[in-house]
Amino acid sequence: MFKLKAPTSSSVPGKKKLPPPTDETVAKRRKYEQQDKERVYQKCWEVGREWLVYISEKKVMKCQICSQYWDLEKRKSLRPEAIQWLEGTDILKKDSVVKHEKTKYHETAVLSGEKSVQEIHTSKAAEALKQLREADRTQMSYKFRNAHAVAKWDLSLKSYARLCELDQAKGLKMNNTYQNDMSAKHFIEYLAKDTLSFIRREVDKANYLSITVDGSSDAAGIEQESIYVHFARAGKVYQRFICFASPVTTASCDIYDTIVESLDSYLPGARDKLVGLTCDGASNMLGVHKGVGALLLKEKPGLVITHCLAHRLELAIKDVFKTNKTYDKAMTLLVGVFYWYKRSSKQQKELARTFKALNPKSVPLMPTRAGGTRWVSHMMKAINTFLRAYVPITTHLGHASNSNSKAEGLHKLATSMTIMVFLVVLKNILEPVSRMSKLLQDPTTTLGDVKHMKQSTLQSLSDLEVCQSDEEDVVRTIMESQTYKGVKLTQKGISPNSYQNALANSVSEEISARLSNDDDLLEASQIVNFKIWPSHDDRKAIQGFGRNHITELSKRFPAIDEEAVKVEFQLLKNLLYSRYGAQIKELHWEDAASVLNGHGVDQALDMVDLILSLPPTSVFNERSFSHMKLMKTDRRCRLKSSTMSDLCLVKLESAPVASFDPTSAIDLWATSSSRPRRPNFMRKKTKASTTVDEVSTDVDVPLDGARSIDTDSLSDDESDDDEDDDDVDDDENFENNENNIAKYCKELSESDVME
Template sequence: MANRVRRMIREEVGDGYFCILVDEAQDASKREQMAIILRFVNGQGILTGRYFDIKSVSDTTSSSLKDEIVNVLAQHELEVSKMRGQGYDGASNMQGAWNGLQALFLRDCPFAYYVHCFAHRLQLVLVYVAKEVDVIWEFFSHLDNIINIITSSPKRVTELQYAQRIEIEHMLAIGERESGSGANQVGNLQRLGATRWSSHYESIKSLIDMYNATCAVFENLSVHCPNGKSQGEVRGTYKQMKSFDFVFSLHLMHTIMRITYVLCQALQRKSQDILIAMRFISTTTKFLHKLRDDDWKEFLEEPDLESLYKVGPCRSRDPITMKHHYHFDVFNEAIDYVLMELNTRFNDTSVELLTLSAALDPRDSFASFSSHDICTLAEKFYPEDFPKEDIRTLEYELRHYELDMNTESRFQESTLVELCWQLTESKRSEIYVMVTRLIRLVLTLPISTATTERAFSAMKNVKTDLCNKMEDEFLADCMTLFIERELAQKIDIDSVIDEFYVSKPCRDQLQIK
């Protein structure tokens, strides 16, 4: 059945170009699994991403991974020479400039351009900011501690939900909340995820929504918690949670991450093109600049931090000095680090490939259109797909293309993904053959490895602990028969076992048998 699905995907790819997205993760049996995704534009001009295969790999060196991928592609007559993009995370075995997986493929196909997963870069921005800004590092440390103390005990979760109910009932009684279907739901604090930017935003948002209820639980715990280390930890954490530094950082990171959350969601869409991704990064940067330069007073007013500020840190300190500290040493510094890292890690606008690709963008009535840049893009980055005769044809096509595209508003209001489909649907792809070919090549460039993450999520639902146990027992029985047959030749059992890649429970069963 799996091979039948792969054959259908192979038919979808046809003679077109494709990109590979690859990532690794461990399954329930702690074996390393490599997911392979194909990204391509199908015959209808629709940008498509298909989960193609998942392979168990005992060795994650770049050469071993390449051999596995090439074997999978060869089995279905997918030529490496047709590859026009590679998408991985930032691991050294993947993105290494000399011996990484991307470098090995580039030796065989110099036009399979590598793009470091945008979603992974965004996560690295947060990691860097949390490490470099002391106040932010302390905030995330305290936030993690608060969430762990509450969520580690079912009794405390129940207390939190009870406190929420009381608060919601009170707010409804005084008219500060509106009732309605799905409104005023009780919930739980969200844990921080090590590899997901959005999980940090969800954790911060959940604590802001449940701040009063969480304080009520900690206040109760600080009184009734048994004496000793546990009581000291609860009281210390509660003190930090009530401090102005923590509340200030909580609302600051909520404001920053509310802006970047849109970018995070956009990068994980299945049919996203690289030009729109770069636009989202640009608009995110502009919003952050505005927050830093113009919105300090508005930031203080929104969660009523001004009143907390007056009764908090300034009671025993110079208010002018303290205001300067929170404005410039915390607020501005945190935003500056986020901006610096965004500009450093998303510097692809300086890469000529992406700069020239922007000339194909149909938005704003083809405002970025440039025949010279489009021809340079084809000639410099895709010489194998555009020989000199095709470049001349492209030049003449572009003259008609520019006039034609401006005659209909539907083309001017499209994204590059939509434009590709519209050209195919309107049969214009048969007229503008070279332009369509170039658009398909640009769309093939990957954005993120979110599709591989979805494959791993599905793998966890299929390869459960129970399935793994059944597999081990079945494999043990099969291998026992094999060993019994080989014992007649006096082969050492351990050496036979070592030839199989099996989990420890299976190995223990074999030793007993």
């Protein structure tokens, strides 16, 4: 039998074979390709293409719909030519636009956008939502509440199934679907999306936006960048957590790319409103030439780059005491006493009995940790606790020193006059510094409050340098009686007044030096601090107040029209003084903006929102790392970064468990699927009929008897149901402290022999 050949392209009916190009055509094409012609973006390409956006500064065009739909996780599956349209392509050809328009990933993004834009009663997915019975919606609300509680309370994802089981035990009608840990992860993802949509609506209403960024490693050793947005609207300041993002490396270029991708993915259009960046003082963040701040300045000239003021205050204290040997001995004493009682329940009970023996009505106090955190207030708390419990601690250490060499060494340090005088002086000096540190960590603190805080702290330190009377000078009393709270001290100290004056003066100089970089901006920002406004009866001061501040701010921010704002600010002052009078120093801008709305001072209020949008610190990022370490522990180190980010977003930004309403999250979950959701559907398990002979017993076991691990199966599941969120002690610091105790005790013994 004869076999027919497959038809070629030339033999297909209706398709004519094209003639080969002529020499003239080939030469014309080569000449066109050799021309170095600069392509220009044509506005006519945007007709019928609302998604097409041209960025004139970079001379690139991008697809807005694809940038919003394809987030960081989804982009991993795209080709490089597709990613170019998400970040911006410099191929300015209409043919490139048409090709992108026909790609599958663009069509997917368009369909998703149309589905989200459709109203709830017209979309196809909404029809499925309407079909949810009231009973099904009630059951889903129970499950969404359980998933929300898991995220809020730092529970394991597997705790979700136990909460559902508990609801069933209470008599609540719940079906058996969506009750495993993967369902919890799925629901938390939609809770995070619903929370993020609320944040996005808030950001869209703001005119200015700043970001705070800080980095830390999680339990798995993966670098995580915490990103917050800081903005103000109508005089009210908002701080919102956005995400945890993992850069490829800790190099500045990679961190910059991560920040830009995160903002474009989670908050499209937010970079256009960016006015400030606050971060720590690491070189990859604040490097003059290649730091993240420098890279952002190239994109946004005039951006305010702020080194976190709370971090700078801590660095000032470290600079004062980094070469002070007495400070090292005092910290060795505090850390040693803390570990002495923390690591032994027996010692804790004996100390409690000592408290009761000395004073039956007293409440036992346990020493707190002096190190391990960067904030001065924690060191202040450790010193206060030690001085309050000084008599019971030294009494107990004295009894324990008969049989324990470490207790003997700690007792020698605790009864040293030099160390005790230093601790009392250090407590006096750290009190105003700790107060300023706490104020800087307050969420209501603005950049305009910093200058006033700095001046009051320096004044308090200056007051310590004034010589006090003998009755009020505790240090002089210690020196003269050679006792502290009735406990005999050994080894003479140095002159107390000169000692305190020298330390207070050094701390003042370091704080002034560390916080003097942004003096002009801090001075100009004081215009929003009602506490420094002139008194209501000083009309001359009121008339001139704010003019110099506005002039300085207009130099930093071109958006401020100096003359127009000065006129409106004058009207603003008259309105506020006439309404509040002497109470103006207690006023808040949120209340003032509501009163001034519609009085023709919109530009002045816009300037106030701009200043309030500049964050003075990045302490919120530090707090997010504390939450991260509670979520991703050594026993939950396989949590993906995206899941951990969703957990933290729900925990930090969603409503409390008692007042949480899951309705919008359930609507989002029900409308996000192209097919109707089936809350009651469960696949039937197929029964496999097997016999004993059919069961295979071949198991691959390593030679050492350890169970082999399938690395492909690693997911968000925890390796153990139980969790241990207790802080892990730093054994290396503990061993160093042990060596320091022995060294300093040897020095004290030698000094006693010399005396």
